Amino acid sequence: MTIIDDRNDLQKNTHVWAVVATDKFMSGWGGAKGGASRVAWAVDDLSKTSKLFDWVNNRSEMKYANVVNLNKYRSPRGTSHFHIYLANDGHPAFAA
Secondary structure, three states: OEEEEOOOOOHHHHOOEEEEEEEOOOOEOHHHEOOEEEEEEEEOOHHHHHHHHHHHHOOOOEEEEEEEEOOOOOOOOOEEEEEEEEOOOOOHHHOO
C-alpha cells in the first residue's frame, strides 16, 4: 500500500483526528490499481470533525466516511492507496 501523508512531523502529533473515506472515483486505477483509494482529512481538534464529516459525506465520489483517530486507524484490507490531507481553518469544510 502507498501512503502519502501531507502532515509534517509536528502535525502528526497535533492533527490526529480525521475523516476517512473511500474515493470511488480514484479506486482501482493509477496509484490505487488493483484496490481501493482511501483518503483522510486530518484536523487538530475532534470538535472540527462534525463539519468536516458533512463536507466529505456530501461529496459524490466519497463513500463509507468515518471519523477516526489516525494513531489507531489501520486501512482495511484491499487498500492500495491512502492519502492524508490537512484540513486547517482555511479548508472549504469550515467556510462560513
